[in-house]
Amino acid sequence: MYATGADVKRITVIGSGLMGAGIVQVAAQSGYNVTMVDLSPDSLSKGQNIITSSLRRIAKKKFGEDAAAAKSFIDDVHSRIHTSTDSTQSASESQLVIEAIVEHLKAKQDLFRALDNASPKNTILASNTSSLPIEDIAKSVSEERRSKIAGLHFFNPVPQMKLVEIIRIPETSEEVYQTLFNVTKKMGKSPVACKDTPGFIVNRLLVPYMMESLRLVERGDATKEDVDTAMKLGAGYPMGPFELMDYVGLDTVKFITDGWYANGKGIKGDKLVGPSQLLNKLVAEQSLGRKSGKGFYSYEGVGADKKS
Numbered sequence: 001m002y003a004t005g006a007d008v009k010r011i012t013v014i015g016s017g018l019m020g021a022g023i024v025q026v027a028a029q030s031g032y033n034v035t036m037v038d039l040s041p042d043s044l045s046k047g048q049n050i051i052t053s054s055l056r057r058i059a060k061k062k063f064g065e066d067a068a069a070a071k072s073f074i075d076d077v078h079s080r081i082h083t084s085t086d087s088t089q090s091a092s093e094s095q096l097v098i099e100a101i102v103e104h105l106k107a108k109q110d111l112f113r114a115l116d117n118a119s120p121k122n123t124i125l126a127s128n129t130s131s132l133p134i135e136d137i138a139k140s141v142s143e144e145r146r147s148k149i150a151g152l153h154f155f156n157p158v159p160q161m162k163l164v165e166i167i168r169i170p171e172t173s174e175e176v177y178q179t180l181f182n183v184t185k186k187m188g189k190s191p192v193a194c195k196d197t198p199g200f201i202v203n204r205l206l207v208p209y210m211m212e213s214l215r216l217v218e219r220g221d222a223t224k225e226d227v228d229t230a231m232k233l234g235a236g237y238p239m240g241p242f243e244l245m246d247y248v249g250l251d252t253v254k255f256i257t258d259g260w261y262a263n264g265k266g267i268k269g270d271k272l273v274g275p276s277q278l279l280n281k282l283v284a285e286q287s288l289g290r291k292s293g294k295g296f297y298s299y300e301g302v303g304a305d306k307k308s
């Protein structure tokens with residue numbers, strides 16, 4: 001049984017998008033051997049590029065103009081990162097598997113079923129889901145595996161955000177919780193524990209706040225620019241709610257709220273997370289935020305980091 005983070009030697013991360021690549025990076029930076037898994041070599045190479053550009057940013061701060069030291073730091077982290085398109089083969093060699101694929105329940109259940117069958121009996125299977133109940137994902141695994149299932153929820157940008165939420169379902173064992181606590185501490189994060197409730201801690205507070213900011217603008221009470229300025233300068237948030245929705249992805253915000261409004265335990269039908277015409281219109285137009293070049297603000301021609 002794994003009781004300390006030190007017992008975890010190899011981590012498999014499934015999904016090489018922004019979140020998956022970020023998790024791979026922080027795990028490799030903290031000394032773990034990591035296998036990054038995705039469906040195609042093309043997706044894996046995009047994941048490697050996300051990691052390299054983030055590492056360059058960190059290396060620039062750490063080593064300034066010392067190009068040799070920066071290169072050695074980046075190469076060292078990359079030397080612990082392996083890539084694969086075979087999730088079950090990688091899981092069979094890992095003590096911890098972190099899933100960060102699309103937010104689609106059936107896809108996650110199919111993956112967890114396959115991972116359960118392929119992994120040694122002590123391997124922990126964790127999900128980075130932000131919107132699906134861990135218990136629903138866990139329905140696809142055997143009774144014996146249930147004690148090794150948990151949520152491990154990172155935040156964007158993963159290398160920068162210090163928090164990880166550890167989500168326990170009733171069956172999650174204390175040893176598994178302690179292992180995840182120690183692994184995330186070793187990654188330099190501050191873990192917090194939460195039950196398997198919609199949005200856990202951060203999104204349960206953040207998402208209704210985003211929706212209230214939409215209602216405020218829809219009523220014509222204030223402009224989105226003034227709402228963003230107000231929350232940055234009056235509440236000390238690093239981004240205003242509209243900048244943050246552009247950062248997280250408008251489709252993601254819509255997906256989370258639609259799911260909760262239809263089905264969320266304890267939040268179903270709550271007008272706090274009811275539909276927003278403004279959000280629906282932008283998503284229908286494929287204005288999804290930074291990733292599509294346009295959301296509440298425009299990012300075209302100025303790079304995804306800046307808004308015009």
Ligand code: 3HC
Binds near residue numbers: 061
């Ligand atoms: N990799 C490495 N470092 C990064 C980075 C990355 N991808 N992105 C930002 N950084 C670092 C920068 O290097 C800089 O470091 P320094 O302070 O040591 O110099 C620091 O972060 C600040 O970055 P910038 O100066 O470029 O820009 P900002 O000061 O505007 O900060 C931000 C950017 C960190 C994104 C900040 O605006 C922020 O914290 N925003 C809020 C993000 C947030 O709330 N995330 C949670 C979203 S909810 C979520 O993820 C849950 C999901 O389930 C929906």
